[in-house]
Amino acid sequence: MPLICPKCRSGRVEARDVGKKTGSALGVIAGAAGAATGGAALGAIAGGPAGAVLGHLAGTLMRALVGGATGCAVGAALGEVVDENILANHHCLNCGHRFRLKRAE
Helix, strand or coil: CCCCCCCCCCCCCEECHHHHHHHHHHHHHHHHHHHCCCCCCCCHHHHHHHHHHHHHHHHHHHHHHHHHHHHHHHHHHHHHHHHHCCCCCCEEECCCCCCCCCCCC
C-alpha cells in the first residue's frame, strides 16, 4: 500500500530514515572500536614472536569486523524505532511536507 501525503494527497512519498542511518553509522564505529580495544587472544595460541604479533593483529581485525557488524545491526534497529516514533520520517516529494505515520490504536 503506497504512502499518501496528508497535506497534498500525493503518492510521491519517501522515507528519510535519518535515525536508522545515523544509528547504523554510530553503531559501526562504537562496535568496531569497542571490540578492537578488547584485544585478541589468538596471538597467544600461534606461538613465536612473529606469530603472536600477526595473530594478535588478525584477532583484533576479526573482532573489529564482527563488533562493527553487530553495532551496525543494533544501531539500525534503534534508529528505526526513533524514526517511527519520534522523527517525522516521511517526506513528500511533491509539496515538501514531512510527517510521521500515525500508529493504529
